Amino acid sequence: MNGTTARSTQLLRQINSDALLRFGLQEQVFTAGEAMAVTGLTRATVLGVCDGLVDAGWLEEVDDGRAGGHTPKGRPARRYQLREAAGVVVGLDAGETYFTVIVADLRGRELGTRRQGIESHALGREGRGASARELIRLTLQDVGRAPDDVLLTVVGVPAPIDANGMSPDGEFWHLMNSGFASHLHGRVVVENDANLAAVAERAHEPSANQATLLTGERFGAGLIVDGRLLRGPRGGAGEMRFLDTLTAGKFVPDEGGADGFGALARKWARSRIHSYEGETMLRQMPEGEINAEDVFQAAREGDPFAEDIIARLGARLARIAVVLSSLLDIERVVIAGGISRAIEPVLEHARSLLPTDTGLPLPELVASTFGAQVVVKGAIESALTQIKAEPHAFLPRAARS
Amino acid sequence: MNGTTARSTQLLRQINSDALLRFGLQEQVFTAGEAMAVTGLTRATVLGVCDGLVDAGWLEEVDDGRAGGHTPKGRPARRYQLREAAGVVVGLDAGETYFTVIVADLRGRELGTRRQGIESHALGREGRGASARELIRLTLQDVGRAPDDVLLTVVGVPAPIDANGMSPDGEFWHLMNSGFASHLHGRVVVENDANLAAVAERAHEPSANQATLLTGERFGAGLIVDGRLLRGPRGGAGEMRFLDTLTAGKFVPDEGGADGFGALARKWARSRIHSYEGETMLRQMPEGEINAEDVFQAAREGDPFAEDIIARLGARLARIAVVLSSLLDIERVVIAGGISRAIEPVLEHARSLLPTDTGLPLPELVASTFGAQVVVKGAIESALTQIKAEPHAFLPRAARS
DNA sequence: GACCTAAATATAAGATCCATATAAATCTTC
DNA sequence: GAAGATTTATATGGATCTTATATTTAGGTC
Numbered sequence: 025m026n027g028t029t030a031r032s033t034q035l036l037r038q039i040n041s042d043a044l045l046r047f048g049l050q051e052q053v054f055t056a057g058e059a060m061a062v063t064g065l066t067r068a069t070v071l072g073v074c075d076g077l078v079d080a081g082w083l084e085e086v087d088d089g090r091a092g093g094h095t096p097k098g099r100p101a102r103r104y105q106l107r108e109a110a111g112v113v114v115g116l117d118a119g120e121t122y123f124t125v126i127v128a129d130l131r132g133r134e135l136g137t138r139r140q141g142i143e144s145h146a147l148g149r150e151g152r153g154a155s156a157r158e159l160i161r162l163t164l165q166d167v168g169r170a171p172d173d174v175l176l177t178v179v180g181v182p183a184p185i186d187a188n189g190m191s192p193d194g195e196f197w198h199l200m201n202s203g204f205a206s207h208l209h210g211r212v213v214v215e216n217d218a219n220l221a222a223v224a225e226r227a228h229e230p231s232a233n234q235a236t237l238l239t240g241e242r243f244g245a246g247l248i249v250d251g252r253l254l255r256g257p258r259g260g261a262g263e264m265r266f267l268d269t270l271t272a273g274k275f276v277p278d279e280g281g282a283d284g285f286g287a288l289a290r291k292w293a294r295s296r297i298h299s300y301e302g303e304t305m306l307r308q309m310p311e312g313e314i315n316a317e318d319v320f321q322a323a324r325e326g327d328p329f330a331e332d333i334i335a336r337l338g339a340r341l342a343r344i345a346v347v348l349s350s351l352l353d354i355e356r357v358v359i360a361g362g363i364s365r366a367i368e369p370v371l372e373h374a375r376s377l378l379p380t381d382t383g384l385p386l387p388e389l390v391a392s393t394f395g396a397q398v399v400v401k402g403a404i405e406s407a408l409t410q411i412k413a414e415p416h417a418f419l420p421r422a423a424r425s
Numbered sequence: 426m427n428g429t430t431a432r433s434t435q436l437l438r439q440i441n442s443d444a445l446l447r448f449g450l451q452e453q454v455f456t457a458g459e460a461m462a463v464t465g466l467t468r469a470t471v472l473g474v475c476d477g478l479v480d481a482g483w484l485e486e487v488d489d490g491r492a493g494g495h496t497p498k499g500r501p502a503r504r505y506q507l508r509e510a511a512g513v514v515v516g517l518d519a520g521e522t523y524f525t526v527i528v529a530d531l532r533g534r535e536l537g538t539r540r541q542g543i544e545s546h547a548l549g550r551e552g553r554g555a556s557a558r559e560l561i562r563l564t565l566q567d568v569g570r571a572p573d574d575v576l577l578t579v580v581g582v583p584a585p586i587d588a589n590g591m592s593p594d595g596e597f598w599h600l601m602n603s604g605f606a607s608h609l610h611g612r613v614v615v616e617n618d619a620n621l622a623a624v625a626e627r628a629h630e631p632s633a634n635q636a637t638l639l640t641g642e643r644f645g646a647g648l649i650v651d652g653r654l655l656r657g658p659r660g661g662a663g664e665m666r667f668l669d670t671l672t673a674g675k676f677v678p679d680e681g682g683a684d685g686f687g688a689l690a691r692k693w694a695r696s697r698i699h700s701y702e703g704e705t706m707l708r709q710m711p712e713g714e715i716n717a718e719d720v721f722q723a724a725r726e727g728d729p730f731a732e733d734i735i736a737r738l739g740a741r742l743a744r745i746a747v748v749l750s751s752l753l754d755i756e757r758v759v760i761a762g763g764i765s766r767a768i769e770p771v772l773e774h775a776r777s778l779l780p781t782d783t784g785l786p787l788p789e790l791v792a793s794t795f796g797a798q799v800v801v802k803g804a805i806e807s808a809l810t811q812i813k814a815e816p817h818a819f820l821p822r823a824a825r826s
Numbered sequence: 827g828a829c830c831t832a833a834a835t836a837t838a839a840g841a842t843c844c845a846t847a848t849a850a851a852t853c854t855t856c
Numbered sequence: 857g858a859a860g861a862t863t864t865a866t867a868t869g870g871a872t873c874t875t876a877t878a879t880t881t882a883g884g885t886c
Contacts, residue, residue: 032466033841033874036437040843057864065433066844071865098863099851192785233658247753249655249662256754257634260785261650266751347748350667352648353657384593384661434843434872441874458833467875472834499832500882828886835880842873850865856858 038416040065041073045082045415048106049130049408053086055101074104081420082110106130110420111175112167113411114160115403117217118181120144120200120241123156124400125163130175132408136167137400149199153207160208171209175418176410178403179204180217182242184259189214192258211418213410218262219253220402221360222246224394227405234356235262235348237341238398239284240363245344249352264344285337285370286316286363292333293319304329320366338373341389345378349387360392367391439817441466442474446483446816449507450531450809454487456502475505482821483511507531511821512576513568514812515561516804518618519582521545521601521642524557525798526564529805531576531812537568538801550600554608561609572610576812576819579804580605581618583643585660590615593659612819614811619663620654621803622761623647625795628806635757636663636749638742639799640685641764646745650753665745686738686771687717687764693734694720705730721767739774742790746775750788761793768792 043063048054056070063070077083084107110130117124121144126137140159144152156179164171181204183197189205191197205212222236223246232251238244245262247254254261265282283291293314297306305327306314322330341359348354359367371389378386394401411418444464449455457471464471478484485508511531518525522545527538541560545553557580565572582605584598590606592598606613623637624647633652639645646663648655655662666683684692694715698707706728707715723731742760749755760768772790779787795802812819 031841031875032437032441032470035440036433036842036873039436040433055864067865068845068867069433069843072843097853097861099865101864249650249657250653252651252653254650254655254753256650257756258754258785260750260754261752263751263754266748347667347752349661350664351662351748351752352655353659353661353664355658384659432844432872437842437873456833468834469836469876470874473873498830498884500834500880502833830885831883833881833883835878837878838876840873840875842871844869844871846868846870848865848867850863852861852863854859854861856860 037073037076040069041076042415044070044073045077046412048077048083048104049412049415051105052131053103053105055103057101071102078104081107081422082415083107107420109173111173111418112164112169113404113407114164114174114177115400115407116156116160116177116179116204117220117397117399117403118142118152118156118179118200118202118204119217119399120182123159124397125159126397126400126404127160127163127167127169128404128408130408130411132404134404135169136163138163138166144199149202152199152202153204156202156204157207157209173421174210175420176407177204177208177210177212178220178407178410179208179212179214180220180399180403181214182217182244184263185214185216185219185255186257186259187255190259192260213406215403215406216244216246216259216262217399218244218246219255220246220406221392221394221398222248222253222358222402223406223409224398224402225358225360225392227402228393229356229358231356233352233354234358235352235354236358236360236392236398237344238361239359240286240361241284242287243282243284245348247348247352247354249354266347284361284363285341285359285367286361288337288340289316289319289333290314292336293330296333297329300329302328306330316363317366320369323369334369335373337370339377341370341374342377345374345387345389349384354387355385356388356390358390358392360394360398362396364392364398365395438474438477441470442477443816445471445474446478447813449478449484449505450813450816452506453532454504454506456504458502472503479505482508482823483816484508508821510574512574512819513565513570514805514808515565515575515578516801516808517557517561517578517580517605518621518800518804519543519553519557519580519601519603519605520618520800521583523797524560525801526560527798527801527805528561528564528568528570529809531809533805533809535805536570537564539564539567545600550603553600553603554605557603557605558608558610574822575611576821577808578605578609578611578613579621579808579811580609580613580615581621581800581804582615583618583645585664586615586617586620586656587658587660588656591660593661614807616804616807617645617647617660617663618800619645619647620656621647621801621807622793622795622799623649623654623759623803624807624810625799625803626759626761626793628803629794630757630759632757634753634755635759636753636755637759637761637793637799638745639762640760641687641762642685643688644683644685646749648749648753648755650755667748685762685764686742686760686768687762689738689741690717690720690734691715693737694731697734698730701730703729707731717764718767721770724770735770736774738771740778742771742775743778746779746788746790750785755788756786757789757791759791759793761795761799763797765793765799766796 047062056067059070083104086103086105112127115126123142124139127135181200183191183200191201218238221238225236234248236246247262294311305322319330319333323334345357392398448463457468460471484505487504487506513528516527524543525540528536582601584592584601592602619639622639626637627649635649637647648663695712706723720731720734724735746758793799
């Protein structure tokens, strides 16, 4: 009755049903004939399977007269489409200081979104979980959906996540990975935020080998090699601690592997502005109030102190790109996160530092176009991918009770 | 008739047949009852599928009276086993200076092996291809098999290999990847040698996240993350060029990313022995004749000059291990290749250099136990894995013509 | 030799898909 | 507006494969 364990005689039907539903998930509307071409099945079989999917609540027949009538002659084809009411997916970016929710339909169209500041350290795990539940509840309400409509919720957190959704020991990680599965309604998958950013970038530009660096306040990388997201037994794939270990010998205090470019720009600016001997407009503001945006802005205006920081970030990025390109044959490095809108000068400098004498193609360095929404977008994309991977594992909101 | 394109009605039979054959490939002999437990199918179905596999030439019924009679009561079960004559697999390590062949049966048991020195640069591509064919022919002859018995030949070469078996441009790589598919009989798969070494190590110690460094004369790494071998669009995953780029600033001439530990030990010894001021037994031999073995031997005997080289190798290995552990969450680093038998002192020194303050588990550093045979063993393992992945894509030597 | 047991076989039934034939719905043409 | 053309939907029979049940078979035990 539950469909998860199929008897062997019904296996074939399930395979065909999944294939057809997968087709339906990416098409607006489709006819049996189109499905026949894709699946290689007979018309009778396709229609039978579609019947089943309509009964299950996944599909609905669209009888729009001749609205999409692109068949000039012959009996009009029956046309099917994904049932709008079958369900929605929820993406949640559960960052340290902000939560962002998107509710999307099964084709990935955004239905509603909300964003809220979060005092994680004041709220604690419980508070983060409760806030997430409430924010999702409100967003669902905005778009007139019930919690039961949600087929899958994907949550992005700034912590390593293993295959079971768990993080390694560590106070910060324990706080970030707040046990959302028990707080939220229905099926929940927790994933590392940088990994979700990588999923978003892959959906946007389908390269099978690319790295996405999520680098605002914290730093994380989502690695996609041979079309697959790398994880590691403890979810540690994409950590960048090695950067500092390798520059060992000369001890560089401020370079934290966990710091994103935004944090580094701020820290470097604040700690070096005293020892800097030239002119800089940043000296006009109190040292404790210099932020990354100020540094980027000053650099745009030609301030040499700020430009030096940009150059140092570029050098850091170049080192990362060389390692990824060499070790993993990565073709494309995407800088994502809120900072991505201002990152172009850093990219330019990094490109100039890439070694050209290896004879091998250089990795492409680009800025994400998703801005601060990468992680949520990736969460939605990830949810849809999981549903497409095994549709029968998800039950649509019933059509007939 | 060819079985590659199955009609939908026969798909189920094929799925079950493959599952059963996969079971047969890993068991010595099995009864229908055991297969029922594994596949979940009915006895009638299992016996029907087995009939088909016997007809196809994959299995044979073993009627050994009660040789393995561990069923005291009831009618004795029919027992099946893989048909010895169904076929063999061939593994070829096509290195720069040596070829090694193993012919193995479908359970991975070595039937015969041969090894031969190869003057690659004198022979050229054609010569390498012809030598490979001849060496395989002889080994098959040794064990009384015909070329048609070979279901799959896997060739390991010291060059990056992409998903289509091609290498990037480069004279050396073009020479090494000698177009074996056209020279050898039957189905041929070409793979990077370090990747095959990694496959061998995974079969030996099944960790889903380990790196295998093939490091005698040349250097290459086979990376297994989340249980999968990484490749990259140009087969470049596992290249280690980055090591030198990262130590940039101070220019170190002798550290070539392409050099293995053996080559480095030799080069360092020869180039530094003049400037070394202390005593060293290596000075007793002509500078041009010092080899890696001499350095390792001297270090074992406490020679400080040799010990310093060991320490430098250890430091290099430690850096590699840190990067792999941090960036890919690698749990285990295996040093493989002919040099692995002597590498333990290097491992010891490298372990002492691993940072202990990260709070994360350190990667395990171990020496391979396969010695110079890693690559061939991996080739055999890879061939068996591919056959298990889709048995129906391979046709056994016919039982009845 | 009778009895017990577990496996093999035989038979009928259920599920699925395909091939073919037939009916239906729409457009075109006269 | 009716006939023809065209494409799709539906109905029917057949083939394949799996399952369930009943029956037979091959060994051992007493």
